[in-house]
Amino acid sequence: MSLTANATAAFGEAYGADPAGLWAAPGRVNLIGEHTDYNDGFVLPFALPQRTVAAAGPSPDGRWHVCSTLAPEPVSFGTEDVGEPGAVTGWGAYVAGVVWALLDAGFEVPPVRIALDSDVPLGSGLSSSAALESAVLTALVDLGGLDLPLEKRPALAQRAENVYVGAPTGIMDQSASIRCQDGKALFLDCRSYEVEQIPFDLAAAGLAILVINSNAPHQHVDGEYGARRKSCEAAAAALGVRALRDVPVSGLPDALARLDDDVMRRRTRHIVTENQRVLDTVSLLGEGRVREIGPLLTASHASMRDDFEITVAQVDVAVEAALATGAYGARMTGGGFGGCVLALIDAGRAEETAAAVAAAYEKHGFTAPTSWVAVAGPGAGRV
Numbered sequence: 001m002s003l004t005a006n007a008t009a010a011f012g013e014a015y016g017a018d019p020a021g022l023w024a025a026p027g028r029v030n031l032i033g034e035h036t037d038y039n040d041g042f043v044l045p046f047a048l049p050q051r052t053v054a055a056a057g058p059s060p061d062g063r064w065h066v067c068s069t070l071a072p073e074p075v076s077f078g079t080e081d082v083g084e085p086g087a088v089t090g091w092g093a094y095v096a097g098v099v100w101a102l103l104d105a106g107f108e109v110p111p112v113r114i115a116l117d118s119d120v121p122l123g124s125g126l127s128s129s130a131a132l133e134s135a136v137l138t139a140l141v142d143l144g145g146l147d148l149p150l151e152k153r154p155a156l157a158q159r160a161e162n163v164y165v166g167a168p169t170g171i172m173d174q175s176a177s178i179r180c181q182d183g184k185a186l187f188l189d190c191r192s193y194e195v196e197q198i199p200f201d202l203a204a205a206g207l208a209i210l211v212i213n214s215n216a217p218h219q220h221v222d223g224e225y226g227a228r229r230k231s232c233e234a235a236a237a238a239l240g241v242r243a244l245r246d247v248p249v250s251g252l253p254d255a256l257a258r259l260d261d262d263v264m265r266r267r268t269r270h271i272v273t274e275n276q277r278v279l280d281t282v283s284l285l286g287e288g289r290v291r292e293i294g295p296l297l298t299a300s301h302a303s304m305r306d307d308f309e310i311t312v313a314q315v316d317v318a319v320e321a322a323l324a325t326g327a328y329g330a331r332m333t334g335g336g337f338g339g340c341v342l343a344l345i346d347a348g349r350a351e352e353t354a355a356a357v358a359a360a361y362e363k364h365g366f367t368a369p370t371s372w373v374a375v376a377g378p379g380a381g382r383v
Contacts, residue, residue, distance in 0.1 A: 003117045004383060006069055007055035011115035014067045014074065019055035019115070020143060025134035025380035026051040027120035028127050028176035029211060029342055030333045031185055031200075032293075032300050033278040035308060037170025039232050039271050040191040040243035042278040045172055046200055046376035047180035048211075052118035052131040053383065056139040059111040066095045066136075068116040079103070085164040094129055097164030098136050101156045102146070110144035121213055121370075126333075126340060129165075130173035133157040138178075138380045151193065153178050168226045169335070180379040187282050191245060198285050200376045205290040208347045212322070212357055213370045214314040216338035225335050228308065232271060235264045244271040270307040274300060294329025294344050301331035310336025314366050319343075321360035325353045342374070 001009065004022050011019045026047040033043035059065055067074035068091065075092030082088065082103065088096035095114070102109045114136065120128040137157050141148050148156070154174035161167050161174075171190055180186045184197040202208055236244050239255055247255045252272050259265045277296045284292050301319050305311040315332040322330040322343035330343040345353050354371035361369055 003051065003053040003119060004055075006117040007053040007115050010067060010069050010117065011055040011057070011113070014115055015057075015065070015113045017057065020057035021139070022053055022055050022383045023135050023139040023142065023381065024051045024053045024383045025131045025138060025177045026180070026377055027131045028173060028180065029209070029340070029374055030172065030176075031209075031342070032281050032297060032331070033172070033274060034300065034304055034333070034336070035170075035228060035232070035310070036245070036271055036274050036278065037172040037188075037190040038168070038229050039236075039275075040245040041271065041275040042245075043172040043188050043190060044185050044198070044278050044281060045176035045180070045188070046185040046374075047176055047379055048120070048126060048374055049377045050118075050120045050126065051377075052116060052120055052128070052135045054135040054139045055115045056112050056143060058143070059113045062111045064095070064099055064111055065113040066092060066116065067114070068118075070116070070118060070122070086166065093165045094132050094160065095136050097160030098133050098140065098157060100164050101160040102137075102140060102148075105156060107146050107148070108144065109140055109146075112140065112143055114139065123338070126211075127173040127177060129161060129167070130157065130169075130177045133160055134174060134177035134380045138382070142382060150179065155193070168229050176379070178380045180376070182378040183376050185285070185376060187278075191243070196282075198282055200285065202290065202375075203347060205288075206347050207290055207328075208345055208350060209374045210322070210327075210343045210345050210350050210353050211333075211372055211374045212318045212341040212343065212354070214312070214318055214338060214341060215367045215369055216312050216314040224310070224337055228267065228310065231264055231267045235259060235268045238264070239268075244268055245275060247272045249273065249276045266307040266309075270303045273303055291328050291344075294327070297329030297331040297342070297344060298323065304332055304336065308336070312338055313364070314361070314369075315339065315341050317360050317364055317366070318357050318369060321357045322353055325349075325356040327353060
């Protein structure tokens, strides 16, 4: 069955009724711009066809009830249970966090019953958590008739994840899940929240993006992501700037000379050069020079590997194998320490590239990867 059929069936089985509607939000691939979001920088994600669907309807007992086809136990909570951040734990915290963030912002949140289904791979760096938050938020806004403009929704969903769940992610994931458009990449200024929809029709250029799930899962709450963020904040403070976004590429040598910690220097170099790579990628796409973004993708991966130290052997092997098979560029995408790789390839070479990566994995004794061609899809909405 389809995601919508699964979610509808799960709703009926759990609650003995039909849902009032279905809402969906996608996972995302970040084309380029890694860890730049919480540094007030620039990112360029696009929404995936993979998504989380929420079948939802009013709750007669004044509580929020949530079940998922991917979780064995349902979650139920009332206003008194939402409490302070962290009061609800486990996967239900992502739903409770959205309710908490809305309540904390002064909204009258409608008690609802929700059934979830998703085909966004978990722990793959494709923002399954943001897809869940965005689907639930969109359903609550519509069912409650809440006056929450689209451009303000990502920050609220991010607050749910940062403050309630305790994962220190930037605003890119929620922005992509909520604000992306079909056939476009979302150029986002993470300081001003201004966006520009960048045409991203790879098929017209005879190209494709192959996404390779390394099957080395990661979690943002394991400490490494937070450690990178603290290091960047410390570097910005040492340099006397609001965020590392304020260090231009031309000023990078001077900035590095002023930092006396080698780890801080490497983290700073990644962020400053990565911001410039995003800007360069946007320029090339705007000129229709799509193939030429390949070296920028590969340079981004090298920077993540050497300066930010967030790659693992599986993603490095996938990048190397894709490039050796003729990819124009390849890089890890997502927060790191596992997750997915994307490769810019000629259309029609997906099977060949995927087979080369699988062979390299087998040679290294890694768990087999999974791959698919990604096409830029729409953001959250009613389905």
